[in-house]
Amino acid sequence: MAKELIRLSGCTMAFDGEVVLNNIELSINDKEFLTLLGPSGCGKTTTLRIIGGFQKPTSGDVFFDGVRINDVPPHKRSVNTVFQKYALFTHLDVFENVAFGLRMLKPALSKGEISARVLEMLEIVSLKGFERREVISLSGGQQQRVAIARALVLRPKVLLLDEPLGALDLRLRKDMQNELKRIQQAMDITFIYVTHDQEEALAMSDTVVVMDGGVIQQIGTPEDIYNEPKNAFVADFIGESNIVDGIMKQDGVVEIFGREFKCLDAGFEPNEPVDVVIRPEDVDIVATKDGMLTGTVTNVTFKGMQYDIIVDFKGFKWLIQTTDISPAGAKIGIHIEPDGIHIMKKSDYSGMFGDYSSYSAEYDDLEDASLEPEEETAGDYDE
Amino acid sequence: MTNRRRFLAVPYIVWMAVFVIAPIVLIAVYAFASRDGAFTLSNFSAMGTYLSVFSRSFLLAIISTVVCLILGYPLAVIFAHETSRMQKIMIMLIMLPMWMNFLLRTYAWMSILESNGLLNRALAFLHIPPLNIINTPAAVIIGMVYNFLPFMVLPIYSVVVKIDRSLVEAAQDLGGSPAAVFRRVTFPLSLPGVLSGITMVFVPAVSTFVISQLLGGGKEMLLGDLIEMQFLGTAYNPQLGSAISLVMMIVVMIFMYFMNKFGEGEDKAVLM
Known part of the structure; x- marks a missing residue:
């Protein structure tokens, strides 16, 4: 122990x-x-x-x-x-x-x-x-x-x-x-x-x-x-996350973009507004007719192991990681397994993270540059 | 490229030749010359007479340097740990007297230390018997310490202030008590500053003549006074003066060589 x-x-x-x-x-x-x-x-x-x-x-x-x-x-x-x-x-x-x-x-x-x-x-x-x-x-x-x-x-x-x-x-x-x-x-x-x-x-x-x-x-x-990130900050800081607004209809059912999705989370009030996290690697690309949602690919970046593609769903952009190439401009459908959807309570961080609208290929570099090793010197040396 | 650089160095080489090398050569030539210009070693054989002046000069300079170090080191360390605003003010206060005329400062000490000076009047007021300081070696040392203390404080301060605070924390972290941290980290890392402070105080102290004349009352003749006498005074003898200067220079060089030898390896600390 x-x-x-x-x-x-x-x-x-x-x-x-x-x-x-x-x-x-x-x-x-x-x-x-x-x-x-x-x-x-x-x-x-x-x-x-x-x-x-x-x-x-x-x-x-x-x-x-x-x-x-x-x-x-x-x-x-x-x-x-x-x-x-x-x-x-x-x-x-x-x-x-x-x-x-x-x-x-x-x-x-x-x-x-x-x-x-x-x-x-x-x-x-x-x-x-x-x-x-x-x-x-x-x-x-x-x-x-x-x-x-x-x-x-x-x-x-x-x-x-x-x-x-x-x-x-x-x-x-x-x-x-x-x-x-x-x-x-x-x-x-x-x-x-x-x-x-x-x-x-x-x-x-x-x-x-x-x-x-x-x-x-x-x-x-x-x-x-x-x-199981607790809030939008954690979801965004650890790995890549698409974070969207949802409404918890009942245990195991969440509504996103007006459609109901199955999920594994429970314990929320009926119709409670929530943050929904979908990891880029948990999204499967399918034909538009089989898709739970359909969107348009707006950007494709080759990352070696996978492609990072940005998909526009009614103005909200998601990052999806896939090994199959879908060219920019293509219409695609997506499928998400229930365990690929994670529900979080609303927090002060809601709405601040998880949107890839401003995504560009340089995005990663910019982020790295702003995360130089910190020097928390404020008042450190008063003894 | 190299040629061009050499060309740029010409003014400095000329400057050095005219104002550094030539005077030293002249002094050397004078030192080995008799009054009528013939080669002689008599200037040096006469040196024995002045042994007491040599030893007194070096003794007083060493005492002054040690006093400056004892006073200056803690001062420099205290400065270095103040806030940067406070540091600027304190450095300003240390430098301020240096911008006042050197003679004026030394005259001021005369009026403080005189038999009826400020100090003795203050003592009398407190019913303490007067001190006889003026015209003693003590007065000369006080004058030297007062005038040269900034030259000790500033180099030590500028090294100590650059010592990375995390080194001190690391030493504490590894079990160093405050005394051990000072002895094993802060002090060794400050040695380059200490060495240049010692040099900057000792060299002027060993060759000063105004301080000893004004505060020592001429009784405590130092090398500076002796040399001055040979050039300007009654005992006009530039050849002897040159010889004394040359010997003094060599002794100081030997002294400094051993100082730096002692501090070898420590200067790496400032490279970080």
């Missing part, structure tokens, strides 16, 4: 009256890989800094193993951090960087012990033989590994990682994802990981915590988050 290790209870954080975390309730289990996922400024880094001890919540409590640790300074917590830009000590070589924490221990370790533990750690992160290298002579990926080794050599119960892969290129990032997962399993400890990259979050995590505007939007396994 999973055991609770860290709990944030009613944590609120405000800088100069601006609330960046609003009443966070979060329980983190021992040996879990938990990811805090959200866009810039959603409060994920602040949450991590509260756990690391670099910030005290304005109100609320932090518990570690059942003990309140609000006032415990970072150097007395059995939590270590891998910083966003690694924060390696440039005046020390690789060995001394990793040995740094060991030399702080009381009672002091013997030279041999320090050496043995540093070398063991360097081996785990595949940096054997790099002991005497200067850290500035290393590549980004190697510096990353030093930062991980430096934090793990103290055998913390929890490792905090703040966008650790943000500065690496795509291929290296994929390799490091596997590497991190492997290290987490080898060390058998809790990882708390901060990222804005939903793919990273889904690929590595046991639990994903989606945040926006200082509020936790949803906590769940990657599958839960993807298949």
Whole structure:
């Protein structure tokens, strides 16, 4: 059975009256890989800094193993951090960087012990033989590994990682994802990981915590988050989603665009207005006469594994992913299985996401550009 | 391309030749010449007489530099941790006296430290016996520290303010107590600033002559005074003055060489 290790209870954080975390309730289990996922400024880094001890919540409590640790300074917590830009000590070589924490221990370790533990750690992160290298002579990926080794050599119960892969290129990032997962399993400890990259979050995590505007939007396994998003924000942030207005006629029946569809969701009021999520890959293209809905293809983009096509249904544009090409201008019908339709309660995010009217081929690039690794510096350094 | 660049360097090379190389060569030539221009080593053999001046100059300069470091380092670190608005104000306040005339500042210290000066009058008011500071080495040190302190604070400040805050957090995170973080991270990373601060204070301090004349009352003759006397004073002897200058320069160079040797490798910290 999973055991609770860290709990944030009613944590609120405000800088100069601006609330960046609003009443966070979060329980983190021992040996879990938990990811805090959200866009810039959603409060994920602040949450991590509260756990690391670099910030005290304005109100609320932090518990570690059942003990309140609000006032415990970072150097007395059995939590270590891998910083966003690694924060390696440039005046020390690789060995001394990793040995740094060991030399702080009381009672002091013997030279041999320090050496043995540093070398063991360097081996785990595949940096054997790099002991005497200067850290500035290393590549980004190697510096990353030093930062991980430096934090793990103290055998913390929890490792905090703040966008650790943000500065690496795509291929290296994929390799490091596997590497991190492997290290987490080898060390058998809790990882708390901060990222804005939903793919990273889904690929590595046991639990994903989606945040926006200082509020936790949803906590769940990657599958839960993807298949059962709680609101339009989560549905849009994780993967691609078509989100349309619907009316829940009765359990298992939803009306979209004036037509009734079968679905698997239940527990709504009769005729309750809802948000309906349809993932692009859950839509089958059929002949117009067999279609539940018919629309016109307006845009086709080749994506390698599939085509992304934009289909206009009465002015509302959907993204559909298909392996069969339908040229722009073609009339098509669509078919959706009941398990391809997901119903969500209306929320503050309703109507803000899930429309592909402004879709263009550059859309993805633009989105990436606006999601640069964040620097939540607001008021960070007042101590 | 390369030729063109070389061409662009010509004005600077000429400048350096005329105003840096030529004077040094001239000093060297003078140092090895007798009054009638013949080659001689007598200027150097006469140097032994002035050993006390040499040692006093270096001693006072070292003491002043150490005092500047002790006062300046914490000041620079405090500055670096203020808000950027406050930093600007504090740097302004440190620089402000430097824009006042050097002589005027030193005269001001005379009137503070005099037997009947501000300090002793204040002490008398508090019924404390007067201090005899003026015309002592202590007065010279006070004058040097006051005048050269900004040259210690500014380089240290500019290095410390650039130390990435996350390095300090990383050290804390790895179990470093505040004292350990300072000793193992902040201080080593600030060494380049400390070294240039020491250089910038020590070199003018070892060769100053105004401060020792005004505050030391001429009793504490320093190298600067000695050299000045050979060129302008009663003991007119430019050849001896040149020889003393040359020896002083060499001693300072040796001194600096060991300083930099000590700090080798630390300058990498500023490259980040």
